[in-house]
Amino acid sequence: MRREIPIAICFLAGIFYTLELFIPHRQVLSIFETVRQWAQILIAFAYVLAIANILRVNFHAIQKNQRDWPYKVVLIVSLFFMITLGIFFGGIGEGTIFDWVYYHAQYPLQSTMFALLAFFIASAAFRAFRIRTLEAALLAVTAVLVMIGRVPVGEELWNNFPDFTEWIMNVPQLAGKRAIMIGAALGAISTALKVLTGLERTYLGGE
Amino acid sequence: MIPLSETIGIWLGAALTLCVLSFLYKDNPFFKFAEHLFVGISAGYWATLEYYNMFLPNLWEPLTQQGRLLLLVPFALGILLFSRFTKKFSWLSRWPMALVIGIYAGIAILGYMQGDLFPQIHANLRPLVTDNWLTSFNNILLTLGVITGLLYFFFSKEHKGALGGAAKVGIWFLMISFGASFGYTVMSRMSLLIGRVLFLLKDWLHLVN
Numbered sequence: 001m002r003r004e005i006p007i008a009i010c011f012l013a014g015i016f017y018t019l020e021l022f023i024p025h026r027q028v029l030s031i032f033e034t035v036r037q038w039a040q041i042l043i044a045f046a047y048v049l050a051i052a053n054i055l056r057v058n059f060h061a062i063q064k065n066q067r068d069w070p071y072k073v074v075l076i077v078s079l080f081f082m083i084t085l086g087i088f089f090g091g092i093g094e095g096t097i098f099d100w101v102y103y104h105a106q107y108p109l110q111s112t113m114f115a116l117l118a119f120f121i122a123s124a125a126f127r128a129f130r131i132r133t134l135e136a137a138l139l140a141v142t143a144v145l146v147m148i149g150r151v152p153v154g155e156e157l158w159n160n161f162p163d164f165t166e167w168i169m170n171v172p173q174l175a176g177k178r179a180i181m182i183g184a185a186l187g188a189i190s191t192a193l194k195v196l197t198g199l200e201r202t203y204l205g206g207e
Numbered sequence: 208m209i210p211l212s213e214t215i216g217i218w219l220g221a222a223l224t225l226c227v228l229s230f231l232y233k234d235n236p237f238f239k240f241a242e243h244l245f246v247g248i249s250a251g252y253w254a255t256l257e258y259y260n261m262f263l264p265n266l267w268e269p270l271t272q273q274g275r276l277l278l279l280v281p282f283a284l285g286i287l288l289f290s291r292f293t294k295k296f297s298w299l300s301r302w303p304m305a306l307v308i309g310i311y312a313g314i315a316i317l318g319y320m321q322g323d324l325f326p327q328i329h330a331n332l333r334p335l336v337t338d339n340w341l342t343s344f345n346n347i348l349l350t351l352g353v354i355t356g357l358l359y360f361f362f363s364k365e366h367k368g369a370l371g372g373a374a375k376v377g378i379w380f381l382m383i384s385f386g387a388s389f390g391y392t393v394m395s396r397m398s399l400l401i402g403r404v405l406f407l408l409k410d411w412l413h414l415v416n
Contacts, residue, residue: 010306020313117396142383
């Protein structure tokens with residue numbers, strides 16, 4: 001019962017949704033829409049579960065006085081601070097305190113975190129671009145050409161540089177990307193079928 | 208005249224930017240503070256958005272204002288998710304999980320077929336011989352790249368002989384694709400860095416116009 005019922009629910013829900021393509025009747029579509037709404041509600045609950053999990057892990061670390069525990073306090077306080085601002089202090093619209101915190105704290109933090117990767121990507125490039133094989137050479141040369149072609153200095157070096165970069169993007173790059181997309185789509189479809197038929201059961205937690 | 212709230216915001220943004228950038232020296236308390244603050248604020252931000260965009264319009268308002276009692280079913284299933292925290296009843300959390308996974312697996316089958324698989328195959332069905340030699344060359348190259356790239360992903364047979372050769376050509380196309388993606392990623396990270404440096408020099412320090 002502990003395994004069979006979830007597998008049956010998963011199978012029925014998945015097959016039900018696959019039928020959407022074949023039965024485009026208005027009333028049937030309204031049932032699909034209702035079940036889709038249910039899924040969205042459950043995902044909202046999953047967010048709450050995730051928050052509860054964050055709190056559980058961090059409270060545990062604080063309780064045990066683990067290394068860096070004061071930062072866990074910062075995490076928990078900022079989490080509650082943001083939720084409290086959004087729910088009890090004027091909502092999330094433009095001009096609210098929630099909006100202010102987003103633009104003046106979360107946005108700078110997020111963009112600087114990603115900007116920081118520019119430095120690490122440079123050191124990664126140094127390792128990746130050591131041309132030892134034909135494959136590494138292709139990767140390095142393409143990356144350099146794309147980068148040069150996208151900045152003004154590229155056009156200064158050669159008038160047709162931007163067009164050449166465009167050709168790389170539209171032909172050889174697109175061919176590789178398309179192969180990846182088709183391969184990934186086939187992989188995702190087969191994985192979804194494995195989930196629906198109960199061959200893939202990792203979501204059951206190891207049983 | 209800049210409002211006080213804007214000035215405080217700029218100083219806060221600048222301080223947090225510097226805290227994150229301090230990681231370039233080494234891992235330090237300022238970075239750790241910014242890192243944990245970022246995680247906390249982001250989690251709170253997304254949870255609040257979920258509350259307003261999903262929970263209220265899809266569950267709470269229809270249930271309390273329109274009396275749609277059928278919504279008690281997803282509500283009960285949502286509550287069951289929390290049984291994960293108890294050893295005895297954790298198996299009950301599999302029911303809502305199975306429903307969500309089943310729905311999204313069903314959506315994925317159709318979505319990937321209609322959104323990726325068929326459109327990509329369709330887009331690649333191009334004439335190999337045309338009046339324009341460059342178009343013909345491009346189309347041949349594109350077809351060759353896609354077919355050899357897919358052959359590389361075919362693992363049911365050992366990559367030897369003709370298959371091995373074709374897979375090797377496929378790797379070249381994949382490498383070109385990865386190189387271009389890498390170049391793009393570097394460019395996007397660089398523009399983010401330029402944005403942050405400009406923020407510090409222009410909005411905060413007023414050193415540049």
